Amino acid sequence: MATSTETPPSLPPTMRAVQIIAFNHPHEIRSIPTPQPRDLQPHDLLLRIAVPGLCHSDLEYLAGTFPIRLPVTASHEGTGTVLATGTAITHFRPGDRVLAGMTFNRCGECEVCRGPENYRHYCPRRGSMMSVERDGAFQEFLVVDGREATRLPARMSFATAAPLACAGATSWRAVLQCGLRPGEWIGIVGSGGGLGHLAIQMAQKAKGLKVVGIDARPEGLALSRESGADLVLDARIGTAALIEEVRKATGGAGGVHASITVSDHPTAAETACAITRNHGRMIQVAVVEMVSIPLTELIFKDLRVSGSFMASQGEIEEMLHAVVEHDIRVENNIFHGLEEVPKAVEMLKKGEYRGKACFVVDENAIGVVPGNGYV
Structure with missing residues (x-):
C-alpha cells in the first residue's frame, strides 16, 4: 500500500x-x-x-x-x-x-x-x-x-x-462524566496515584470544582495535597469518620455531588459511594475483577453508578x-x-x-x- x-x-x-x-x-x-x-x-x-x-x-x-x-x-x-x-x-x-x-x-x-x-x-x-x-x-x-x-x-x-x-485521558473523561457545575464537590478515591493526581487538577483547575481527595498511602496523601485537593482524607480513619469529615466540609449536605474511583482497593467503590450525597453519581474507573457496593447505597441514596473507559x-x-x-x-x-x-x-x-x-x-x-x- x-x-x-x-x-x-x-x-x-x-x-x-x-x-x-x-x-x-x-x-x-x-x-x-x-x-x-x-x-x-x-x-x-x-x-x-x-x-x-x-x-x-x-x-x-x-x-x-x-x-x-x-x-x-x-x-x-x-x-x-x-x-x-x-x-x-x-x-x-x-x-x-x-x-x-x-x-x-x-x-x-x-x-x-x-x-x-x-x-x-x-x-x-x-x-x-x-x-x-x-x-x-x-x-x-x-x-x-x-x-x-x-x-x-x-x-x-x-x-x-x-x-x-x-492516565490523563481516563481521568479527564471521568471528570466530564460527573457532569458537575463549577463550585460543586467531587470526591476522588485513590487521589494520590497516577490518575488521581491528574483528576484533582483537572477537576479543580479546568472545571472549577471543589475536591475531596482520599488515599491510604503516606506518599499518596502527600501528592493529593500537593496537587491542590481542598480536603485530603486518610482512608484508614474508617468509613464513618470519612463520611463525617466530608459532610462537614460540604456544609452538611450529605457528601460530594459525585465521586470517581481510581483505586483498585476492594473497598474503594464502597468508600466512593459512602461519601456521595443522595442522587449523586459514582464513576468507576479502576480496573478490578469485581465492584462491590452495598445495596443500601444504591437504593436508599438513589445513586447513579457508571463506568468510564479511556476517552x-x-x-x-x-x-x-x-x-x-x-x-x-x-x-x-x-x-x-x-x-x-x-x-x-x-x-x-x-x-x-x-x-x-x-x-x-x-x-x-x-x-x-x-x-x-x-x-
Whole structure:
C-alpha cells in the first residue's frame, strides 16, 4: 500500500522493542521487524516513537489478567513524530508531533460510531487495542490509527504528553462524566496515584470544582495535597469518620455531588459511594475483577453508578489543550532508553516512585522533555 509521503524514509529492517513473552516473566528487550512505509493502510500513521509511558495496567497485562497475544510489545501510552502517512490521511503531515490513540480501526458504521463523539471509542467492532494484540509503544517505530491520533499543542513536551495518553485521558473523561457545575464537590478515591493526581487538577483547575481527595498511602496523601485537593482524607480513619469529615466540609449536605474511583482497593467503590450525597453519581474507573457496593447505597441514596473507559479522540484533544491552558502538572519520572523499562516496572511493583513513568526513546525529537518553552 503506497503512502502519501513522496519520498518515504529509509528505515532499518529491525528495531528494538520491549516485549511480554510470557506471563509473570520480566519484560524482554528484543529485536523485531520494523514497520515500513510501503505497508501502511490508508488510515495509518507511522511514528518514530519519542516518549512512551508506563501504566499501572501494564502490570495486569504482564500478569495475564487480561487476554493478550504473546509475544507483544508493551505500553499503550505512545507519543512520537510522524514519518509517513497512509493515502487517506489529510490532517497529519510528516514531522507532526502526535499522541497515539489506543484504539484502532473502528468500523465507523455501527450505532456507537454514529452516536455521540465521546462514545465512539466503545465501538464493538473495533480492532485490537495497542499492547493487546497489536504491538504497543515500547519500540522505536509504531503504526497507529490516524483517525484516533491527536496533534500535540505547540507548547507541550512529549514527556508531559505520554502519561496523558491513558492516565490523563481516563481521568479527564471521568471528570466530564460527573457532569458537575463549577463550585460543586467531587470526591476522588485513590487521589494520590497516577490518575488521581491528574483528576484533582483537572477537576479543580479546568472545571472549577471543589475536591475531596482520599488515599491510604503516606506518599499518596502527600501528592493529593500537593496537587491542590481542598480536603485530603486518610482512608484508614474508617468509613464513618470519612463520611463525617466530608459532610462537614460540604456544609452538611450529605457528601460530594459525585465521586470517581481510581483505586483498585476492594473497598474503594464502597468508600466512593459512602461519601456521595443522595442522587449523586459514582464513576468507576479502576480496573478490578469485581465492584462491590452495598445495596443500601444504591437504593436508599438513589445513586447513579457508571463506568468510564479511556476517552474519545475529541475528548483527548480537549484535554491536551486544557492541560496547557490551566497549567496541569504531571508528576513524572523520566527514564532514558528502552533499556530502563524492566527496572521501572520493578520500581512500580514496589511503589518506589510517585505518579507516572516515561522513557525517552528519541533524544533528538523536538520538545522531548519539559523546558525550553515546553510544559
